[in-house]
Amino acid sequence: MLFPHALPIDAEETAFTLDDGSAIRRTVLPCGVRVLTERVPGAHSATIGFWSPVGSRDEHEGQHGSTHFLEHLLFKGTRERTALDIAVAFDRIGGESNALTGKEHTCYYAKVRDADVDVAVEVLTDMVLDSVLDPEEFERERKVILEELAMNEDDPADVVHELFSALVYRGQSLGRPIGGTPDSIRAVDRVAVWQHYRANYRPEDIVVTASGAVDHDALLAGLERALAAHGVTATAHGPLHPRRDRTLLPLSPDPDVTVRRRDGEQVNLLIGGPGIPRWDERRFALSVLNALLGGGMSSRLFQEVRERRGLAYSVYSFAGSHADAGAFGVYAGTRPESAGEVAHVIREVLAGFAESGPTEAEVERAKGQLAGAITLGLEDTSRHMTRLGRAELDLGELWDLPANLGRIAAVTPAQVRDLAAELIGQATVTAAVGPVDADAVAG
Structure with missing residues (x-):
């Protein structure tokens, strides 16, 4: 097949098999969480990602750097787990966990053995939906992010890429640094980051993807248990987060x-x-x-x-x-x-x-x-x-x-x-x- 497989946003169920035998399934849960899995023949591990469809370009004035700030803070504790509990949960099973922030989305992910998929789903659900953004952790992580920005500033290759992006996307939010600037990180407060979090990490915003040794139905069952533990039940969801507008930006950078x-x-x-x-x-x-x-x-x-x-x-x-x-x-x-x-x-x-x-x-x-x-x-x-x-x-x-x-x-x-x-x-x-x-x- 030389054409793509369609993923209609409102289809409750979609399934197809790729030429290599990998089975793709997509389910929209009643609460609005979208789940896509790819069962890869012969795999003994799985990678699970929880995606938020917002990135640095979506931040409002006074929130610049909030998306990347959240990437750090969601590992720093929930109502059920401390930052150490989260780290121990993954270390105990030999899993790898991390996150990435882009200009248009954020992903929190873990790579684990097939036997530990439920553990990864439970911990990632807790992190993504029930982070507390503890005030002390917030201030501590502010310093960590400032150190990260200082490290990047010492790398001239990073600096020239940011400078180039600002010139090409002049006047557009795409031109802002993903991590914010030292000034914006010093200025942003917990309330602004909390508002960004609560506005963009709702069930109808979240996409869960998993690939490898993963069973779609089993993953759905584990995810629904984890969601229910956080009060997310099978109620009908509102409109799903729409895919982005494709209207071209009017870019005309000056020579x-x-x-x-x-x-x-x-x-x-x-x-x-x-x-x-x-x-x-x-x-x-x-x-x-x-x-x-x-x-x-x-x-x-x-x-x-x-x-x-x-x-x-x-x-x-x-x-x-x-x-x-x-x-x-x-x-x-x-x-x-x-x-x-x-x-x-x-x-x-x-x-x-x-x-x-x-x-x-x-x-x-x-x-x-x-x-x-x-x-x-x-x-x-x-x-x-x-x-x-x-x-x-x-x-x-x-x-x-x-x-x-x-x-x-x-x-x-x-x-x-x-x-x-x-x-x-x-x-x-x-x-x-x-x-x-x-x-x-x-x-």
Whole structure:
């Protein structure tokens, strides 16, 4: 099957089997929690994720940094468990637990043996629905987050990516740092974070995904027990959290060179501009384009900047996408005296690619590279769990491995060339961090 499997948001039950034998089931519980499972043949572990469909872009004024703050705080205690109790619950079974915050969603997850799925479901349900945001823990975690932000600020690669994002998404909430800023974290109070939590962690907002050695009916039974323990019963739910509006953001970043000067041995450089949203049919051509330009050791940028000229150790291209916007760019880290030359070479490679496009041989090589990377990535149940969550929250459809590989195999050199011409024509933003002047890296 070379088309996606639909996941209608209001369908109470959906089920299908993938070509590899994995069974997919989706159930909307009466309380509104959406549950998606993928039973993977031969697996002895399972990864369970509890998703909230809100991220840093959804924060209101006075709440900036709250989503990431919650990622920390939900591990710090509920009415039934202390922070130590939560840690012990996972350590006792040899499980791995963590969370991730994005611009459009948050996920709390655990990877456990098949025998311990119920334990993970019980603890994650408690964390997500019944955190107390203890005032003492809140202030302690504020300091921890400030340390995390300070650590990120010491990494110039992180800083230049944040600077680039702010330039591309200028004036949009997508341009804000996921973790907030030191000023916003110092300013936000517990009431603001609590309001953000209670408004966005209701049963009708929550999506639970599980992949690996998992039985759908057994997981539903365990989840319903855990929900009932928190007073969430089988009452009819309100409207489910809608999938995001796909109306494109009006991005038109000014041609700009922005430099944050600081001492160091390298200049971290980013050149790029707007990209495409995640649902755009050209995303398969974008994957090929990205692989060819800067996705591996045979890519044009790697060969020209590193192999032929020895100007950088790290050079790569990247593409990020959201419901209504995207970004595309090229990163390189180089010595200050080489920054101008590297910026010039990157722009030359981009312009040449936009003008002539890739060869047939290059496209076939990129397709093979992507097919291998996608297939190997799905060897981990965590990747399957994440694929389910993003299919439910972002796309409303599940692209399985044959469908993905088939769409990539169908990409033509002309499609890559046309997309390159569009994106590179918009690549007007330059961000740099290090001991360099704007004039040195300007186009």
